[in-house]
Amino acid sequence: MPIYEYICLKCSNKFALLQSLNTAENNTECPKCSSKEVKKAFSSFSCSSGSSSSSSMSAPGFGGGGGG
Numbered sequence: 001m002p003i004y005e006y007i008c009l010k011c012s013n014k015f016a017l018l019q020s021l022n023t024a025e026n027n028t029e030c031p032k033c034s035s036k037e038v039k040k041a042f043s044s045f046s047c048s049s050g051s052s053s054s055s056s057m058s059a060p061g062f063g064g065g066g067g068g
């Protein structure tokens with residue numbers, strides 16, 4: 001099973017859990033404060049610069065579209 005990294009939005013705790021691909025992330029809770037407010041993190045991405053919080057969901061060159 002793949003390891004998924006999560007970041008608690010409550011205590012900012014970072015933890016990894018072994019979850020299946022079809023496992024809902026909303027069922028994940030922080031092992032530290034038992035909070036359900038966790039966000040899935042990807043270790044693949046490497047953050048070099050420690051800038052302020054800035055979220056933007058845009059995929060350049062991501063061809064795709066809704067299908068019926």
Ligand SMILES: [Zn+2]
Pocket residue numbers: 008009010011012013030031032033034035
């Ligand atoms: Zn927590």
